[in-house]
Amino acid sequence: MTASKVISFEALRVACKNCSLDTLCLPVGLTLDDVERLDDIVKRARPLHRGDYVFRNGERFRSLYVVKTGSVKTFAPSPEGGEQVLGFHLPGEIIGLDAIEKETHACSAKVLETSAICEVPFSRLEELSSNIPSLQHQIYRLLSKEIGQDTEMLLLLGKKSAEERLAAFLLSMSKRLRKRGLSPTDFYLSMSRHEISNYLGLAVETVSRLFTRFQDEGLLKVDRKHVELLDLEAMETIVARRVVTGDRQQMT
Amino acid sequence: MTASKVISFEALRVACKNCSLDTLCLPVGLTLDDVERLDDIVKRARPLHRGDYVFRNGERFRSLYVVKTGSVKTFAPSPEGGEQVLGFHLPGEIIGLDAIEKETHACSAKVLETSAICEVPFSRLEELSSNIPSLQHQIYRLLSKEIGQDTEMLLLLGKKSAEERLAAFLLSMSKRLRKRGLSPTDFYLSMSRHEISNYLGLAVETVSRLFTRFQDEGLLKVDRKHVELLDLEAMETIVARRVVTGDRQQMT
DNA sequence: TCTGTCGCTTGATCCAGGTCATATGAATCT
DNA sequence: AGATTCATATGACCTGGATCAAGCGACAGA
Numbered sequence: 436m437t438a439s440k441v442i443s444f445e446a447l448r449v450a451c452k453n454c455s456l457d458t459l460c461l462p463v464g465l466t467l468d469d470v471e472r473l474d475d476i477v478k479r480a481r482p483l484h485r486g487d488y489v490f491r492n493g494e495r496f497r498s499l500y501v502v503k504t505g506s507v508k509t510f511a512p513s514p515e516g517g518e519q520v521l522g523f524h525l526p527g528e529i530i531g532l533d534a535i536e537k538e539t540h541a542c543s544a545k546v547l548e549t550s551a552i553c554e555v556p557f558s559r560l561e562e563l564s565s566n567i568p569s570l571q572h573q574i575y576r577l578l579s580k581e582i583g584q585d586t587e588m589l590l591l592l593g594k595k596s597a598e599e600r601l602a603a604f605l606l607s608m609s610k611r612l613r614k615r616g617l618s619p620t621d622f623y624l625s626m627s628r629h630e631i632s633n634y635l636g637l638a639v640e641t642v643s644r645l646f647t648r649f650q651d652e653g654l655l656k657v658d659r660k661h662v663e664l665l666d667l668e669a670m671e672t673i674v675a676r677r678v679v680t681g682d683r684q685q686m687t
Numbered sequence: 688m689t690a691s692k693v694i695s696f697e698a699l700r701v702a703c704k705n706c707s708l709d710t711l712c713l714p715v716g717l718t719l720d721d722v723e724r725l726d727d728i729v730k731r732a733r734p735l736h737r738g739d740y741v742f743r744n745g746e747r748f749r750s751l752y753v754v755k756t757g758s759v760k761t762f763a764p765s766p767e768g769g770e771q772v773l774g775f776h777l778p779g780e781i782i783g784l785d786a787i788e789k790e791t792h793a794c795s796a797k798v799l800e801t802s803a804i805c806e807v808p809f810s811r812l813e814e815l816s817s818n819i820p821s822l823q824h825q826i827y828r829l830l831s832k833e834i835g836q837d838t839e840m841l842l843l844l845g846k847k848s849a850e851e852r853l854a855a856f857l858l859s860m861s862k863r864l865r866k867r868g869l870s871p872t873d874f875y876l877s878m879s880r881h882e883i884s885n886y887l888g889l890a891v892e893t894v895s896r897l898f899t900r901f902q903d904e905g906l907l908k909v910d911r912k913h914v915e916l917l918d919l920e921a922m923e924t925i926v927a928r929r930v931v932t933g934d935r936q937q938m939t
Numbered sequence: 940t941c942t943g944t945c946g947c948t949t950g951a952t953c954c955a956g957g958t959c960a961t962a963t964g965a966a967t968c969t
Numbered sequence: 970a971g972a973t974t975c976a977t978a979t980g981a982c983c984t985g986g987a988t989c990a991a992g993c994g995a996c997a998g999a
Binding site: 511517519521532533534535536537541542561564565568571572574575576577578579580581582583585586588589590592593594633634635636 | 763769771773784785786787788789793794813816817820823824826827828829830831832833834835837838840841842844845846886887888
């Protein structure tokens with residue numbers, strides 16, 4: 436279940452200051468000196484394999500985790516065996532932020548492909564942050580950002596059609612990949628159709644049909660997990676359209 | 688638009704240390720001394736009236752706001768005039784947390800009834816928090832809590848039926864009122880059916896029908912804004928039921 | 940007190956998307 | 970290579986909830 440072949444690749448053991456993700460991850464805006472102090476507390480990059488858990492629902496919260504390479508999905512399992520996918524996380528993104536309050540993980544995190552994950556013990560981060568105002572500020576911003584993203588997702592699930600949801604999802608992937616210097620129009624999805632549909636609050640069949648429809652309409656090309664976005668502009672138009680359904684009256 | 692009759696009720700000018708909300712709001716777990724320092728930076732309780740804005744979408748972010756009495760709705764207005772209601776906020780709840788990152792309010796906040804709101808300038812709070820570790824901790828928790836709540840809402844909107852949504856909404860109100868020492872079974876809703884439906888991602892008509900159905904089934908009594916919950920247990924059952932729709936297969 | 944407006948309800952239809960059923964084809968195991 | 974399994978696709982149908990269309994009662998302004 437856990438990383439069996441812990442080949443501690445030297446390649447993976449890169450300090451924060453040399454990490455290409457430093458502009459996406461925690462160290463944003465820290466001085467070189469501060470980054471070194473941060474570096475001391477980070478447990479670097481243990482490689483996990485498809486299906487491995489980063490943490491599980493119900494576990495005591497000790498650390499935040501940063502995706503260094505690969506991808507992770509977070510999901511809230513329900514007793515009956517079903518689950519709600521809460522998010523997909525790409526390199527530079529931080530997971531576990533929702534567990535700070537209750538000191539228990541309310542969701543689980545599983546890697547979707549072989550991934551390197553940095554562990555940041557939260558109590559140490561907290562200590563450090565009270566000595567480094569800019570780090571404190573950065574953490575506030577990070578948490579706030581997460582809230583903003585959830586809000587957007589609420590809008591998506593509350594008000595948008597299936598078509599708009601899938602388009603929004605693909606554009607979100609595209610933008611995030613671009614930020615990481617990867618192709619925003621040609622990429623592989625590490626998650627299954629099932630996971631996408633669950634995430635978007637749709638049925639698998641609907642997602643599948645939408646992919647083929649988008650392809651027929653010349654918006655993209657799909658072959659299994661491989662996606663090529665052909666008309667980003669058109670997709671933006673789909674997403675922007677009609678933020679609200681059935682809002683025929685004013686509210687006071 | 689802003690509070691016209693600023694009758695500075697002495698009653699409202701209660702310092703944090705005497706505020707009955709101290710166990711819900713920021714001061715949780717602070718020493719008396721720390722609370723006094725917090726007290727110094729809080730601009731107390733300006734009374735606003737129904738329809739007044741606490742802040743507007745697009746405004747520069749300067750402060751967090753705490754609902755002291757009354758209630759507030761936050762919503763993301765869309766260019767076309769529609770809006771997505773993001774939340775309803777009761778005494779002791781803090782709004783504006785999503786604006787920290789971008790330093791701009793991404794949503795608007797309007798009071799639903801005459802309300803007293805405390806303003807907490809964020810930069811000062813931030814300064815203070817780097818000197819008071821327990822305050823810093825409290826803010827981390829607060830932000831994290833907000834994320835957790837959004838997550839729950841995602842689950843609601845992504846996977847639950849209309850019936851389950853309304854039941855969850857009513858139970859949430861009930862629990863929050865109880866926490867404030869008010870009746871958890873007998874209360875007035877300060878928001879319109881329209882706002883409720885918007886919040887829950889449903890049509891007004893659906894919400895209306897559900898209210899009458901719940902009443903027919905003996906779950907509650909409604910008369911306009913006045914709600915009396917008669918069977919909390921049954922409502923819990925409705926909410927707990929089937930967290931996931933259409934999840935017929937396993938995900939890897 | 941009357942009247943217009945607005946918020947809420949209720950009934951009648953419609954349709955997006957869920958559900959069911961059945962392929963088809965990758966990937967994995969033996 | 971063949972077999973088993975799982976992911977994706979696609980067609981046929983069904984239904985929860987949206988939409989359309991009246992009514993109706995509360996409350997506000999004259």
